[in-house]
Amino acid sequence: MAPRTLYDKIWDDHVVHQAEDGTCLLYIDRHLVHEVTSPQAFEGLRMAGRKVRAPEKTIAVPDHNVPTTLGRENPDQMPEESRIQVAALDKNAKDFGINYYPVTDIRQGIVHIVGPEQGWTLPGMTVVCGDSHTATHGAFGALAHGIGTSEVEHVLATQTLIQKKSKNMKVEITGSLRPGVTAKDITLSIIGHTGTAGGTGYVIEYCGQAIRELSMEGRMTVCNMAIEGGARAGLIAPDEKTFEYIKGRPHAPKGAKWEAALAYWKTLYTDEGAHFDKVVTIRGEDIAPVVTWGTSPEDVLPITGVVPDPESFTGGKVEAARRSLDYMGLKPGMKLTDIEIDTVFIGSCTNGRIEDLRAAAEILKGRKIKVKRAMVVPGSGLVRAQAEEEGLAQIFIDAGFEWRLAGCSMCLAMNPDQLAPGERCAATSNRNFEGRQGRGGRTHLMSPAMAAAAAVTGRLTNVRELMGEMV
Amino acid sequence: MDKFTTLTGIAAPMPLVNIDTDMIIPKQFLKTIQRSGLGKNLFDEMRYTPDGKEIPDFVLNQPAYRKAQILVAGDNFGCGSSREHAPWALLDFGIRCVISTSFADIFYNNCFKNGILPVVLPPEAVAHLMEDARKGENARITVDLEAQTVTASDGTTFHFDVDPFKKHCLLNGLDDIGLTLEKAAAIDAYEAKAATLRPWV
Ligand code: SF4
Numbered sequence: 001m002a003p004r005t006l007y008d009k010i011w012d013d014h015v016v017h018q019a020e021d022g023t024c025l026l027y028i029d030r031h032l033v034h035e036v037t038s039p040q041a042f043e044g045l046r047m048a049g050r051k052v053r054a055p056e057k058t059i060a061v062p063d064h065n066v067p068t069t070l071g072r073e074n075p076d077q078m079p080e081e082s083r084i085q086v087a088a089l090d091k092n093a094k095d096f097g098i099n100y101y102p103v104t105d106i107r108q109g110i111v112h113i114v115g116p117e118q119g120w121t122l123p124g125m126t127v128v129c130g131d132s133h134t135a136t137h138g139a140f141g142a143l144a145h146g147i148g149t150s151e152v153e154h155v156l157a158t159q160t161l162i163q164k165k166s167k168n169m170k171v172e173i174t175g176s177l178r179p180g181v182t183a184k185d186i187t188l189s190i191i192g193h194t195g196t197a198g199g200t201g202y203v204i205e206y207c208g209q210a211i212r213e214l215s216m217e218g219r220m221t222v223c224n225m226a227i228e229g230g231a232r233a234g235l236i237a238p239d240e241k242t243f244e245y246i247k248g249r250p251h252a253p254k255g256a257k258w259e260a261a262l263a264y265w266k267t268l269y270t271d272e273g274a275h276f277d278k279v280v281t282i283r284g285e286d287i288a289p290v291v292t293w294g295t296s297p298e299d300v301l302p303i304t305g306v307v308p309d310p311e312s313f314t315g316g317k318v319e320a321a322r323r324s325l326d327y328m329g330l331k332p333g334m335k336l337t338d339i340e341i342d343t344v345f346i347g348s349c350t351n352g353r354i355e356d357l358r359a360a361a362e363i364l365k366g367r368k369i370k371v372k373r374a375m376v377v378p379g380s381g382l383v384r385a386q387a388e389e390e391g392l393a394q395i396f397i398d399a400g401f402e403w404r405l406a407g408c409s410m411c412l413a414m415n416p417d418q419l420a421p422g423e424r425c426a427a428t429s430n431r432n433f434e435g436r437q438g439r440g441g442r443t444h445l446m447s448p449a450m451a452a453a454a455a456v457t458g459r460l461t462n463v464r465e466l467m468g469e470m471v
Numbered sequence: 472m473d474k475f476t477t478l479t480g481i482a483a484p485m486p487l488v489n490i491d492t493d494m495i496i497p498k499q500f501l502k503t504i505q506r507s508g509l510g511k512n513l514f515d516e517m518r519y520t521p522d523g524k525e526i527p528d529f530v531l532n533q534p535a536y537r538k539a540q541i542l543v544a545g546d547n548f549g550c551g552s553s554r555e556h557a558p559w560a561l562l563d564f565g566i567r568c569v570i571s572t573s574f575a576d577i578f579y580n581n582c583f584k585n586g587i588l589p590v591v592l593p594p595e596a597v598a599h600l601m602e603d604a605r606k607g608e609n610a611r612i613t614v615d616l617e618a619q620t621v622t623a624s625d626g627t628t629f630h631f632d633v634d635p636f637k638k639h640c641l642l643n644g645l646d647d648i649g650l651t652l653e654k655a656a657a658i659d660a661y662e663a664k665a666a667t668l669r670p671w672v
Contacts (some may be wrong), residue, residue, distance in 0.1 A: 017657045125672065159658065196547060431552075
């Protein structure tokens with residue numbers, strides 16, 4: 001057999017049917033569901049008198065809309081429309097018999113954090129969710145991508161998706177990262193390099209020493225933003241770190257099944273000589289701590305840079321950059337480190353895991369915030385509990401942060417966690433679009449350590465300056 | 472789903488690149504549990520002031536474009552969130568076709584599930600149609616899915632590519648789920664085989 005990429009292998013193992021024109025029916029191993037993109041899909045099933053084909057492979061959790069303040073079990077805390085949406089998920093999960101983590105369950109959290117945490121996500125699987133950041137699960141060597149609501153309905157009814165195969169793209173990060181540089185800096189730098197459409201039509205496999213050296217948390221951060229680079233999915237080949245992370249999780253295989261799974265997982269890598277349609281190589285040493293300055297995730301610069309001049313771009317990007325700077329209230333030539341911050345948000349499926357909270361707490365220890373408000377929203381109830389046990393919660397609280405319950409929160413601001421017009425936020429989430437965190441809100445994306453640094457200085461800051469001996 | 476065969480209509484120019492689905496339909500409108508009724512909030516934050524007044528400069532508020540059925544847009548249209556509320560809002564407003572040099576993957580697929588035709592054309596062709604769209608309601612653009620062509624008001628015709636299966640479904644207004652369920656035996660067979668090969672899944 002010709003050498004195959006990791007993507008080719010997973011794809012081949014999931015083809016149910018292939019039509020002459022190459023359109024495939026692909027089997028879906030895990031379907032994750034949340035409250036915002038599923039109501040119309042369940043309604044569609046009901047109207048057609050259909051059932052969920054594989055409820056045991058379907059996992060639902062409310063996350064986008066739920067309040068993150070204490071006492072949220074009380075429905076009065078939620079605006080009427082959100083309450084209806086969460087109640088609809090409660091009912092749909094029950095009526096259709098699918099796995100469910102309601103807000104009252106400690107395991108509740110952001111769908112892309114809960115899946116891996118509970119051992120639902122395993123190497124070599126196909127994983128979908130009505131959410132573009134499903135790419136996160138690619139960190140396990142699973143083919144994972146976002147789908148629309150019609151496709152959610154299609155998967156619920158048939159456990160398959162109609163797909164055409166994407167092309168293969170390799171993104172290699174060679175060597176090691178320098179101090180203060182994290183997985184978030186890698187993923188933002190890649191998008192800065194390729195642009196938000198650079199991955200369109202591709203599935204990306206991330207590889208290279210710097211990727212291998214990342215923890216599973218870091219790998220999830222990298223894959224999470226594959227979609228911001230336009231790719232259908234991001235993948236990282238599983239290795240000992242992956243197996244170690246999975247072992248013992250509630251839904252991970254056990255005993256003889258574990259051994260069988262392990263033997264299969266070890267075949268999940270790109271064969272020597274396999275063909276990639278596009279290759280990007282970045283030296284790990286060249287990646288700096290970065291921030292975004294504009295309203296597209298491709299608007300990335302090292303923190304030591306200055307706000308660019310729109311005229312320095314070409315084509316449609318000139319007008320887009322002009323509009324961005326106007327929206328962001330910035331002038332060309334300004335030093336990024338002179339930009340003052342009002343609010344800090346640490347959380348989201350990009351950076352709401354335990355390692356992210358540790359990195360931020362490391363910077364915050366013994367320091368106080370200089371911004372108007374700062375909040376930490378752990379990615380799941382279990383992350384929250386662990387952070388409390390490790391004493392991280394206290395560090396955040398002592399520094400002046402609000403310590404919240406799990407959910408998407410200010411990543412997309414569907415609940416009351418929103419920016420006011422003109423309010424400027426250092427955020428660890430993944431999108432800096434106009435209005436993403438609240439109408440008129442201004443978002444700068446960065447790593448948790450960089451967000452913590454901004455919190456204590458009140459402006460965008462090079463985290464290396466606060467790292468003391470660590471550098 | 473409504474069929475899409477041919478369409479002759481007013482095209483609105485939106486030359487901005489990277490128009491994301493947060494712009495197309497901001498998150499505060501995702502709380503609905505229905506598909507309809509989103510058209511009034513299409514491009515909400517670009518279209519209305521915070522107190523709900525129309526912003527006269529915005530293209531769809533201009534008299535010539537209030538009945539637009541086609542959008543001609545900048546590169547990478549529909550990037551960002553997977554929300555199908557974006558095509559639902561476009562459709563509810565009356566948009567049946569979007570023309571750009573490139574689309575984000577999920578948005579592109581979502582359009583076909585809702586009777587909207589996304590057309591990818593080279594930059595020169597999009598530039599030509601953008602100029603045409605700027606002429607307002609007198610410049611009607613014709614889109615023919617069967618022939619895979621877009622014709623500008625001056626008669627210039629551009630050919631576009633579309634996946635044959637997607638074209639077939641859109642021309643006939645077919646429901647994917649019904650088509651897939653016809654392959655139930657193949658799905659059963661796959662599940663049986665997978666249960667022995669990968670019993671831990
Ligand atoms: S945290 Fe943000 S990006 Fe992630 S699933 Fe929630 S809303 Fe989407």
